[in-house]
Amino acid sequence: MRCAAGMDEFALIAELFAPLTDRCGAHLLDDAAVVPSSARHDRVYTTDTMIASTHFLADQPADEVAAKLARVNLSDLAAMGAEPEGYLLAIALPRSVETDWLRGFAAGLAADQDRFGWRLWGGDTTSGAARAVLTLTAIGRVPRGQALRRGGARAGDHVYVSGWIGDGLLGLDALRADRTADTGPAARYRRPEPRLALGQALRGVASACADVSDGLVADAGHIARASGVALDLDAAAVPLSPAGRASVAGDPDRLRALLTGGDDYELVFTAPPDAADAIARAAADAETPVTRIGRAHPGRRGPAVRVTDAQGHTLVIDRAGYTHGLGPAVPTPPDDARSTPSQQTRRERP
Amino acid sequence: MRCAAGMDEFALIAELFAPLTDRCGAHLLDDAAVVPSSARHDRVYTTDTMIASTHFLADQPADEVAAKLARVNLSDLAAMGAEPEGYLLAIALPRSVETDWLRGFAAGLAADQDRFGWRLWGGDTTSGAARAVLTLTAIGRVPRGQALRRGGARAGDHVYVSGWIGDGLLGLDALRADRTADTGPAARYRRPEPRLALGQALRGVASACADVSDGLVADAGHIARASGVALDLDAAAVPLSPAGRASVAGDPDRLRALLTGGDDYELVFTAPPDAADAIARAAADAETPVTRIGRAHPGRRGPAVRVTDAQGHTLVIDRAGYTHGLGPAVPTPPDDARSTPSQQTRRERP
Incomplete structure (x- = not known):
C-alpha cells in the first residue's frame, strides 16, 4: 500500500500485521x-x-x-x-x-x-x-506438507519461469489503444491462465515458487528474500511472446518494462540442478512451457535479483515491480518468515 | 443489495448466485x-x-x-x-x-x-x-455434522433470543447525538459481543439458529423461510436493555424500530419444548442470558414472522429489517436450501 505518512510498506507489514499472525502454518x-x-x-x-x-x-x-x-x-x-x-x-x-x-x-x-x-x-x-x-x-x-513455498530456494538452484513474461503489460497497452483488442497479449491480459496444473506437478520438485503478479523481477525478489539467497537472471533467456519479442527489438528500456511489468500470472520457481529432468516431466505433464532463466547464489549485499543482458552487462532495474499491496517481500529472516501468514501484493495501475 | 434495475434481491441471488454453488455442504x-x-x-x-x-x-x-x-x-x-x-x-x-x-x-x-x-x-x-x-x-x-443451521426449526419449537434486542439501533442513535458516547447501547454498538460461547453450547440443542444482524424480525424470518415454518413472536417477551425499555415506554413505533433495527449481534434460535432445560444449562454455561420469545407453527400464507403485543394485537411490521446484502432469505424450499452456500446480508445505514 502507499502510505501517505511515508512509512515503508514492508516496515508497516512487519510492524503492524506480522504480530497478528502465529506460528501455526x-x-x-x-x-x-x-x-x-x-x-x-x-x-x-x-x-x-x-x-x-x-x-x-x-x-x-x-x-x-x-x-x-x-x-x-x-x-x-x-x-x-x-x-x-x-x-x-x-x-x-x-x-x-x-x-x-x-x-x-x-x-x-x-x-x-x-x-x-x-x-x-x-x-x-x-x-x-x-x-x-x-x-x-x-x-x-x-x-499435507507439500505446499510450495517461497522460502526454500538454495544457492546453486536453477531459476525457471513458465510461459511468456511481459504479456500482462503489453496486453494492457493493447487494450488501452483499442478496447476491442482480444488476441495475443490483450487476450492474456483479459483472461490470464492460472498455472494450476504446473504448480501441482511441481510439488516435491521445486524448492521455491511464486506467481508473477507484481513483475518477474519483484516476484523473483520475493523468493530471494524469503529464501535468503540472491538470484541472477539472464534477460536474454526470459521467454517472450512474439509480441514481446517485437516490442523489445533494440529497445532495452522496453525489455526492462516487460521484466518488471507484472500481471503475467506465470510461475517463477527454483529447483536444484539435478531436478532438471523432473521439471521437464512436470512441464510436459502440465502442457506448460518452462524456461530456465537463472541461478541462485548465496545471499549478498545489494539487489536480491540481478538481471544481466546478452552481453553480460547488468541491467539497471530501478523499479522492481509494483508493490502497493501488503507485499510478501517482508525483509525478515527465513526462519521468522516460516511463521507468518501470506499477504498478497496487488499491482496497481493508475 | 439495492438493484438499480429494480430486480428483487432474493430473486437475484436465486437466479445469479445459487447456480454457482454445489451440493457439497x-x-x-x-x-x-x-x-x-x-x-x-x-x-x-x-x-x-x-x-x-x-x-x-x-x-x-x-x-x-x-x-x-x-x-x-x-x-x-x-x-x-x-x-x-x-x-x-x-x-x-x-x-x-x-x-x-x-x-x-x-x-x-x-x-x-x-x-x-x-x-x-x-x-x-x-x-x-x-x-x-x-x-x-x-x-x-x-x-463434524454439528453446525447450527437455519433450516432446522419445526412446528411446535420454541423461539429464543440471547441478550437484549434493539441496542444496535439505540447505540447508533446515541453515537450520532454524541460522538463520545461509550456506555450502554453506544458501547454495545461500538464493540458488539459475538455470542460464541452460547453458539457452541447450543450445538445439539438448538434446532435452528441465526445471528441478529439485520433485525430480530428479519433474522427470525430467515429461520422461518429456511425451515418452512412460521414464527409467532411475543413483543412483550423480547428482552430490552434498560435504555431500550425507557425508549419504548408508551411508544409502539419505537418498539417496532427496535425489533427491526439490526446490528444487535445476538442469537435468535429455536428448539423443541423438551429442550428447555438443556437451553437453560447452555445459557448458564455460556454466561449469556437467553429469553423465550415465541413459537414455531406450520408454514402459512402471509408473513413468515408475526409479532403480537401484550394485548394480543398483531404489530404491523412494514419493514422486516435491512436486507441490502446478498440476503440469506432466498425463498427456496428447505431441501434445496440445504445444498447452497451462505450469503450474508449486511445492514446498511445511510
Missing part, C-alpha cells in the same frame, strides 16, 4: 496461507481485491472482470501447488450498478467453475461503495 | 458456509464487508472499526456454533489514509485476537478506493 511470505486441515491435507487460503479503474478498466465487460478476479486468486493457489476447492465473494458496489452488470459478473464466474474445479461457497454483497471493490477469498488444498 | 441460507474438512471437523466460512460512512461512521476510531469488522464476522461463526480459527483481511483504502489509521486498525485486531482465539492468516491491502472498503473472511470449525 501460516506464512506472510507466500502467495497464500497454509493451514493444517486433516491428516492428509493442508488447506491454502488467499484473498485478492480488484478496484474499478485501478485493477481493471471501468468499461471492461463484467464477465471478464469476474474471470480475472477468479484467475488472479487461482494463480496464487497455483503458486502454492494447490488444487482449488471453493471461494467466497465480497462485492461492494455503487448503488448505480445495474442488474445486467451483476448478471454478466455471475456468468463470468460460472463459465470458469467447472474448468477450475471449484464452487462458490458464500459471500456478501453491499452497496454504497463509490467504485466497485471486488474481493475474492480462494480456498484450496495440498497433500 | 455449503448453504446459501445460513450465516456461513459449512464444508467437510476432516473426519472430525467441518470448516465454517463467512465473509462480511464494511464500507466507510455506510457501515461505520467515517470518524469512528480505527481500532473500533477493526473490532467491529472482526466481531460482525465472529457473530456469524457464533450463529453456526463454530469456534474461530483464523481470518483473512482485504483492505481497500483511499490513498490519503494515514499510517496512524492503519496502526489503530491493527491494534484493534490485536486487542481481540487472544480473547476470540484466532489469528490473522493472510490478506491483501490496496489503495485506490474512494472510501475505505474493509472485508474480513472468517474461518472456524465445528465437530
Whole structure:
C-alpha cells in the first residue's frame, strides 16, 4: 500500500500485521496461507481485491472482470501447488450498478467453475461503495506438507519461469489503444491462465515458487528474500511472446518494462540442478512451457535479483515491480518468515 | 443489495448466485458456509464487508472499526456454533489514509485476537478506493455434522433470543447525538459481543439458529423461510436493555424500530419444548442470558414472522429489517436450501 505518512510498506507489514499472525502454518511470505486441515491435507487460503479503474478498466465487460478476479486468486493457489476447492465473494458496489452488470459478473464466474474445479461457497454483497471493490477469498488444498513455498530456494538452484513474461503489460497497452483488442497479449491480459496444473506437478520438485503478479523481477525478489539467497537472471533467456519479442527489438528500456511489468500470472520457481529432468516431466505433464532463466547464489549485499543482458552487462532495474499491496517481500529472516501468514501484493495501475 | 434495475434481491441471488454453488455442504441460507474438512471437523466460512460512512461512521476510531469488522464476522461463526480459527483481511483504502489509521486498525485486531482465539492468516491491502472498503473472511470449525443451521426449526419449537434486542439501533442513535458516547447501547454498538460461547453450547440443542444482524424480525424470518415454518413472536417477551425499555415506554413505533433495527449481534434460535432445560444449562454455561420469545407453527400464507403485543394485537411490521446484502432469505424450499452456500446480508445505514 502507499502510505501517505511515508512509512515503508514492508516496515508497516512487519510492524503492524506480522504480530497478528502465529506460528501455526501460516506464512506472510507466500502467495497464500497454509493451514493444517486433516491428516492428509493442508488447506491454502488467499484473498485478492480488484478496484474499478485501478485493477481493471471501468468499461471492461463484467464477465471478464469476474474471470480475472477468479484467475488472479487461482494463480496464487497455483503458486502454492494447490488444487482449488471453493471461494467466497465480497462485492461492494455503487448503488448505480445495474442488474445486467451483476448478471454478466455471475456468468463470468460460472463459465470458469467447472474448468477450475471449484464452487462458490458464500459471500456478501453491499452497496454504497463509490467504485466497485471486488474481493475474492480462494480456498484450496495440498497433500499435507507439500505446499510450495517461497522460502526454500538454495544457492546453486536453477531459476525457471513458465510461459511468456511481459504479456500482462503489453496486453494492457493493447487494450488501452483499442478496447476491442482480444488476441495475443490483450487476450492474456483479459483472461490470464492460472498455472494450476504446473504448480501441482511441481510439488516435491521445486524448492521455491511464486506467481508473477507484481513483475518477474519483484516476484523473483520475493523468493530471494524469503529464501535468503540472491538470484541472477539472464534477460536474454526470459521467454517472450512474439509480441514481446517485437516490442523489445533494440529497445532495452522496453525489455526492462516487460521484466518488471507484472500481471503475467506465470510461475517463477527454483529447483536444484539435478531436478532438471523432473521439471521437464512436470512441464510436459502440465502442457506448460518452462524456461530456465537463472541461478541462485548465496545471499549478498545489494539487489536480491540481478538481471544481466546478452552481453553480460547488468541491467539497471530501478523499479522492481509494483508493490502497493501488503507485499510478501517482508525483509525478515527465513526462519521468522516460516511463521507468518501470506499477504498478497496487488499491482496497481493508475 | 439495492438493484438499480429494480430486480428483487432474493430473486437475484436465486437466479445469479445459487447456480454457482454445489451440493457439497455449503448453504446459501445460513450465516456461513459449512464444508467437510476432516473426519472430525467441518470448516465454517463467512465473509462480511464494511464500507466507510455506510457501515461505520467515517470518524469512528480505527481500532473500533477493526473490532467491529472482526466481531460482525465472529457473530456469524457464533450463529453456526463454530469456534474461530483464523481470518483473512482485504483492505481497500483511499490513498490519503494515514499510517496512524492503519496502526489503530491493527491494534484493534490485536486487542481481540487472544480473547476470540484466532489469528490473522493472510490478506491483501490496496489503495485506490474512494472510501475505505474493509472485508474480513472468517474461518472456524465445528465437530463434524454439528453446525447450527437455519433450516432446522419445526412446528411446535420454541423461539429464543440471547441478550437484549434493539441496542444496535439505540447505540447508533446515541453515537450520532454524541460522538463520545461509550456506555450502554453506544458501547454495545461500538464493540458488539459475538455470542460464541452460547453458539457452541447450543450445538445439539438448538434446532435452528441465526445471528441478529439485520433485525430480530428479519433474522427470525430467515429461520422461518429456511425451515418452512412460521414464527409467532411475543413483543412483550423480547428482552430490552434498560435504555431500550425507557425508549419504548408508551411508544409502539419505537418498539417496532427496535425489533427491526439490526446490528444487535445476538442469537435468535429455536428448539423443541423438551429442550428447555438443556437451553437453560447452555445459557448458564455460556454466561449469556437467553429469553423465550415465541413459537414455531406450520408454514402459512402471509408473513413468515408475526409479532403480537401484550394485548394480543398483531404489530404491523412494514419493514422486516435491512436486507441490502446478498440476503440469506432466498425463498427456496428447505431441501434445496440445504445444498447452497451462505450469503450474508449486511445492514446498511445511510
